[in-house]
Amino acid sequence: MHGRVKLKSTAQQEEEKRKEREKKLKIYVTAWDAVFAKRKNGMLDDEALLLTQQLLSSNPDVATLWNYRREILLHLETIREEVDVQKMYEDELSFLESCLKVNPKSYGSWHHRGWVSARLPRPDWTRELGLCDRCLSLDDRNFHCWDYRRMVVKMSGVPVDQELQFTDRLIGSNFSNYSSWHYRNACVPFNNMKPLGVILAFSEYELVQNAFFTDPNDQSAWFYYRWLLGRGMYCYVVPPLAQLLFLLSELSVEKTSVLQSELQSCNQLLELEPQNKWCLLTIILLMRALDPLGYERETLSHFQTLKEVDPMRGAYYGDLCSKFMIENTILKMEYAEVRVFSLSDKNLTTLCHLDQLLLVTHINLSSNQLLRLPPQFAMLQCLEVLEADNNAIENLEGLYHLPKLEDVSLKNNKLSRLSDLQPLASCPKLTRLDLRRNPVTQLVNIESELAELLPSVTDLLL
Incomplete structure (x- = not known):
């Protein structure tokens, strides 16, 4: 129709986008191959610097490219006058700002900026603080920026009062600014x-x-x-x-x-x-x-x-x-x-500080919500009597090689397999075992199997 703009179909648009992506990818791969060829040959020149800049402008998160770029800059630093070195690093800072616009949380960009700032003959710390202010105004939880700000403050000797006022301003506008609260503990x-x-x-x-x-x-x-x-x-x-x-x-x-x-x-x-x-x-x-x-x-x-x-x-x-x-x-x-330790009816869900009970001989853990006796329980080498009735214990991995253990009461727990009781076989003095109201007592031939597993037990309650 005359006088009307022809609208492209969806298929046409997708095809053009695909061709555009292929074109960009071809340019990127060509530059990538050229960069690694130069690095392989040890070439540290302006052309390599330009090629890495092209690649990092598109993707600033390639650590190898930043490493190569630093090698180039260190080499150029040795062959240029101080004025030229100052200009070179200032240009690098400008380039880094463009990279941070692509990805404000780029690990490589922030790390490289810290490296460049530290090597500048005459660093402009006011500029760097201004950059931090701008970045944090866009995202006040950018931890890369907070880390960089700490470095800038340390290097430039910014007064504590100034930094406290900065965090006051951010906290005043948003009490939820966790990063500002965290930053204060390094400032105050x-x-x-x-x-x-x-x-x-x-x-x-x-x-x-x-x-x-x-x-x-x-x-x-x-x-x-x-x-x-x-x-x-x-x-x-x-x-x-x-x-x-x-x-x-x-x-x-x-x-x-x-x-x-x-x-x-x-x-x-x-x-x-x-x-x-x-x-x-x-x-x-x-x-x-x-x-x-x-x-x-x-x-x-x-x-x-x-x-x-x-x-x-x-x-x-x-x-x-x-x-x-x-x-x-x-x-x-x-x-x-005393050497008797009672924690019965405390609604315990876990056990801790067992290393403080090494001399205890009698422990009562009954009527809690314990699911297991942890491996650390094996530290209790003086333990003689254990009461752990009315819990929800499913395994006894902690009752391993307790040389003085004689009496164990585990009534009304959730021990369901014979293998759950295997650790008790390593307790040579065990003579009394109470397993009443545990699922394991319903197994066929459980009494004879327990007698074989625990021959030292003479008083078995099922």
Whole structure:
């Protein structure tokens, strides 16, 4: 039809795109072959530099090309005057900006930029900070850019106050900017020997509290808060943990007065947000740092609430609660200096700190939620009696070669195969075994097979 633009069919468009791709690929492959031929022949000239530039402009993530490019630049650096070297590296920085536009998170581009900046005779750090500002304004979680900024700040000697103001600006516009919070821990000069460190610490508490009181469900501020409380500013160990360093809470390095004040603030937030998981978990950690035994009841209550409000992570909370309950029991045992260790009816889902129970002779793990006895259980070489009734134990891999074990009670578990009991054969003094209400007791000829597997057992309850 006269006067009308002819529209190309879809098939025509696809065919033209295919031809265009083939044309670009042919050019790319030709340049690629030429680059590797030059490198094989040890040619470090301007032409090789131009060829690598063509390839990297299309795909800046080929590490080999960046390596070859650095070899060329190092060679040219030795044969040129300082003015020319300055110009050469400035051109390289301009080229790198174009590569970052293609892929702002290119490992190779950022690494090469750091290398070039370090070799510049007269680096312009203000320009580099400006580049970081622009990149972070487009993506405030570009960790390559954050790493590069740390290098620039270190090399240029940017004042701490300036960097803190920079992160203040980003955090002020977005409390969820986790990268900015993380960057602050490298900026804030905490030092227990200087009053400035203490002053800054309290200003940081105020900043982070403003963040999580504004948006309690944002995890970024909570993670920074936990780091802030446990950063090691004070070399202080909270009693009664002083003699058991392996039980230290991640927050217990801060002064008791500060921890108590922060616990009060978190409790105030919990009154406003009773189902906030981050607040609940932080309160638990603060209680652990202050007085793990004194706050045990409140800790258990908060863990129960956590499982209800965040069921997806229920297993994690169960394991963490188990860890804390075992630590508390070890503390009590230390005070009493006994060799009987009872963890019955604690809702345990896992076992830990078994290396602290090497002298224990009697362990009661009954009425928990254990699925297995882990391999570390074999460390308990002094163990004589084990009670693990009313769990969900499916294998006994940890009951291996316990030379003093005599009595094992495993009533009401989920042992279903004879092979599950095989580790017990390595316990030479085992004389009593209770397997009542386990599926394995329903197997045909189980009694005779157990007698053959465990000849030392004289008191077998099925």
